Amino acid sequence: MPLRLYNTLSKTKEDFVPLDPKNVRMYVCGPTVYDYAHIGNARPAIVFDVLFRVLRHLYGDAHVTYVRNITDIDDKINARAIERRGTRNVPVLDVLRELTEQTLAQYLKDVAALGTLSPTVSPRATEHIAQMVAMIQTLVAAGHAYVGEGHVLFEVASKPDYGKLARRSLDDMIAGARIEVAPYKKNPMDFVLWKPSDANTPGWESPWGRGRPGWHIECSAMAEEYLGETFDIHGGGIDLMFPHHENEVAQSEAAHKEHPFALIWMHNGFLNVEGEKMSKSLGNFVTIDELLADxxxxxxxxxxxxxxxxxxxxxxxxxxxxxxxxxxxxxxxxxxxxxxxxxxxxxxxxxxxxxxxxxxxxxxxxxxxxxxxxxxxxxxxxxxxxxAAKKAVDTVEIARAIEARNAARKAKNFKESDRIRDELLAQGIVLKDGPGGTTWDVKK
RNA sequence: GGCCACGUGGCGGAGUGGUGACGCAGCGGUCUGCAAAACCGCGUACCCCGGUUCAAUUCCGGGCGUGGCCUCCA
Structure with missing residues (x-):
């Protein structure tokens, strides 16, 4: 039976036929490194790791390329860095670097504990600014993007099939739009490719002045860098389908003369905790790190x-x-x-x-x-x-107790043997008598 | 309001136009001093109303309900 994958683009399961069986290519949206990853972040990491392993099984370990990006430039990161700096008299950019390094190290530790393989490439946005600038220039030259008040915007009206992934028309979106209409936008749905940075915000020199990339362009630029214009699979959480993935498709295909971007789009579902949406206000926000403690x-x-x-x-x-x-x-x-x-x-x-x-x-x-x-x-x-249980237990003491209990059992002093068993149970230790002797486990 | 998912036994969770997946819990049994564990066995479930059909949980239409996206979010 061939591998079949549900494609968000066609809304059906399709037979998977790689463009090149010698190099099957997959891109997955990775973390924005500004805080501990939560259990919801673990889902795509695990799911697409399984897909990576299945592909390696089918096509050979050396014939699958898995790219998972690291978003280390983003306005949430900037805000967190300013917050973290507080009243300290240090450059905000140093705090920012410290924040992204720490968060990334924590993320890698977390997902490694979940048994995931390292992706083939884990590109960082800040190390691919040149590729992003180049792609933006291509888009401007091709008439798909324009400059307004130091911003570069993607013009959605220039892309007639905009909305094909999320299946919504431009008219529907504008009708229900709750987005702020910036004066420099031709259309409310136009999105930012590049925006100006002030002195306290990370920025890079560009043809449009010192600034930083918009959110969506990094994935388009890095996917092209490592996987080419067209590749096999793009994955991520369903919440990213719109606008992030929709914008990725629009940018990439516009920059590549309408050559298709990813052939198959895969989206993992959301995760609730004990029946409720995870949120900080409900107090059920669980990080991977916290779970791994237990x-x-x-x-x-x-x-x-x-x-x-x-x-x-x-x-x-x-x-x-x-x-x-x-x-x-x-x-x-x-x-x-x-x-x-x-x-x-x-x-x-x-x-x-x-x-x-x-x-x-x-x-x-x-x-x-x-x-x-x-x-x-x-x-x-x-x-x-x-x-094994994470709980710290004194194995020597338990072994001694088991020995004492078995001695009591042999002497038919069941009152004593049951007392020992109950005592261990009170400490969370469950005894199991088998043909080969007594073993124990931590009660869950 | 627009777009999109989903509704299966006590719980989790697959799947299928006609013979009740699988796991947990529960019940019975073997074993055990007794429990636990292990092993064996046990289940007339498919939201509601229409339609198609010899036959629908499965297909079609409608309804109700839950959730997601439309704004940062995996």
Whole structure:
């Protein structure tokens, strides 16, 4: 069965046929580095990592290029840097650099803990200003962009198919527009490619004076740099579909004489926490870093994959416990198995638009070899220590207690043995008596 | 208001025009001093109303409900 992927452009599942099987190319919108990544940010990181792994499986590790950008220039970052500087007498640009470096390091640490492979390239916006300027110049020269009050704007009316990705017409958008109409815009929907910077804001020299790029242009410029004008897959969260992705398509195709940009657009669904939208005011805003303090990264990963990537998903503690138990059972089975095999039905499920819940169901039905193969393909280590409880426990003390309990049991002093068991339980330690002796686990 | 998703058993979550995925919980059993764990077994679910059909949870129309986007957001 060929790989089939749901394409937002056509709203159907399509057979995936790479432009070049020797170099399958995918671009995914990465983080804006100004704050800790939250659990919602983890979703695309994990989902597109699975796709990366499936593509590598199908086309070979050396034949897939995965680009995930790092947005390190952005007005949210600027605002945060000014806030962070406070009353300190240091240049805001130094604070900004410090902020983006720290946030990026944290992000990379977080997603590594989730078992994701490093993308082939992780380009940073600030290191590709020249490419962005060049693309903007091309757009201006081609009549798709104009200059107004130090800003360079993309003229949406110059692109008749503007709105094709999000499926909305220019008329609809203008009718429902709640955007501020800047005087230098010809059309309210025109968006910024370049804008002027003041002394306290990062800026680069350009044909239009000292300034900084708009949000959308970085992805277009960096995708072209590493993947060419046309490539196979572009991914990201569904909230980015409009305006970000719509604008990327418009810019890139306008700059490339209407050669298609990404052939397949993929969007992951949103994530709720315990049935509610995640927000700071509700107090249910969870960062990856916070979760990793309580849960192994691979548990987060499995929990994420139990929902189909396009479906909205509800993140719950109950679900996390279930995921943890499942992983423990699997790892206890898989550990001694040396050989691996990819199950046909498992691969078929993944090939059907990355149906990970179905793939996981197949794993439940599989023998050890196919389980090991499936776990490996999905990016699980199968190493029991990796899913050990984070809680600090005194293993020597527990071993001593188990010994004392078993001695009491042998002497048929069950009152004493039960007392020891209850005492351990009160500390969150659950005992399991098996044919091979007594083992223990941390209660979840 | 516009555009777009989704509504499956106690819960999570696939899927299908006709034989009740899968997991968790629950129930019964084996095992155990007793529990737990493990293993075995157990389930008359598809929002409502019309339509098409021999047959609809699955297709079509309408309704209701939930959510997302339209503004920074994964």
């Amino acid at each position: 849960w192994p990264g691979e548990v987060l990963r499995l929990n994420m994959l139990r929902s189909h990537y396009r479906q909205p998903m509800d993140w719950t503690v109950a679900g996390m416990k279930e995921s943890w138990n499942t992983l423990e059972r699997w790892y206890s089975v898989v550990e001694p198995v040396a050989s691996r095999r990819i199950g046909a039905k498992f691969l078929e499920a993944l090939s059907d638009d990355l149906n990970t819940p179905q793939a996981i169901a197949e794993l439940h039905k599989s023998g050890p070899e196919e389980l090991a193969g499936g776990l490996a393909l999905l990016g699980f280590s199968a190493i029991p220590e990796h899913i």
